[in-house]
Amino acid sequence: MPHRFPNLCLVRHPLIAHKLSFIRERHTNSRDFRRLLSEIAALMTYEAFREFTTSPCEVETPLERASAERITAPITIVPVLRAGLGMTRGVLDLVPEARVGHIGIRRDETTALPIGYYTRLPADIASGPVILVDPMLATGGSSSHALTILRDAGCMDLRLICLVAAPEGVGRLLLDHPTVRVYAAALDRELDEDCFIRPGLGDAGDRAYGTE
Numbered sequence: 576m577p578h579r580f581p582n583l584c585l586v587r588h589p590l591i592a593h594k595l596s597f598i599r600e601r602h603t604n605s606r607d608f609r610r611l612l613s614e615i616a617a618l619m620t621y622e623a624f625r626e627f628t629t630s631p632c633e634v635e636t637p638l639e640r641a642s643a644e645r646i647t648a649p650i651t652i653v654p655v656l657r658a659g660l661g662m663t664r665g666v667l668d669l670v671p672e673a674r675v676g677h678i679g680i681r682r683d684e685t686t687a688l689p690i691g692y693y694t695r696l697p698a699d700i701a702s703g704p705v706i707l708v709d710p711m712l713a714t715g716g717s718s719s720h721a722l723t724i725l726r727d728a729g730c731m732d733l734r735l736i737c738l739v740a741a742p743e744g745v746g747r748l749l750l751d752h753p754t755v756r757v758y759a760a761a762l763d764r765e766l767d768e769d770c771f772i773r774p775g776l777g778d779a780g781d782r783a784y785g786t787e
């Protein structure tokens with residue numbers, strides 16, 4: 576179904592839809608939840624890299640020299656703690672040479688406003704593309720805060736991969752960071768009065784780490 580957000584790329588694929596159905600399921604345990612988070616992240620990485628620039632190079636095959644292409648810019652993955660950590664393995668499976676930065680943000684349970692508590696990024700992070708990963712885009716406060724930290728570090732080439740997005744969060748990022756492309760597996764219906772995504776998949780951090 577078409578949507579109204581120019582910054583949103585909905586990644587539709589039968590394998591992603593299949594795995595998303597299990598990760599939404601309330602009876603899926605932490606072990607399976609973590610596995611699915613990682614697997615869906617890997618599948619979405621494939622799509623998020625579609626517009627990456629490659630440089631021509633020459634390689635020596637066992638038979639002759641051949642023209643080839645490589646991504647040469649240093650890539651950094653930045654999970655938003657905690658739930659984004661569960662996606663990192665899946666992205667690294669496809670891009671093992673990537674560096675990993677970390678941004679710790681938790682949402683205040685009363686106000687739903689983001690509180691940053693940790694940032695550790697590669698010193699030259701701005702020299703290449705950055706992929707922010709967080710399974711949930713609810714109000715958009717946490718992702719917007721993380722993207723502001725990355726912009727302040729000089730990053731220009733930014734993308735966000737999430738699993739489930741609320742229209743409110745996508746709209747917030749369109750206002751705050753209009754040039755950042757958001758890759759999501761699903762655009763859900765709405766936020767409820769507690770700012771939880773509906774139908775959503777619950778609290779991804781708690782489900783992944785068994786802290787409910």
Ligand code: PRP
Pocket residue numbers: 655656657658659680681682683687689709710711712713714715716717718744770778779780781
């Ligand atoms: C969740 C989620 C996002 C954020 C989304 O994290 O993983 O980071 O909330 O909400 P927002 O778009 O309204 O900001 P949470 O605060 O539960 O922290 P946790 O991952 O450490 O549990």
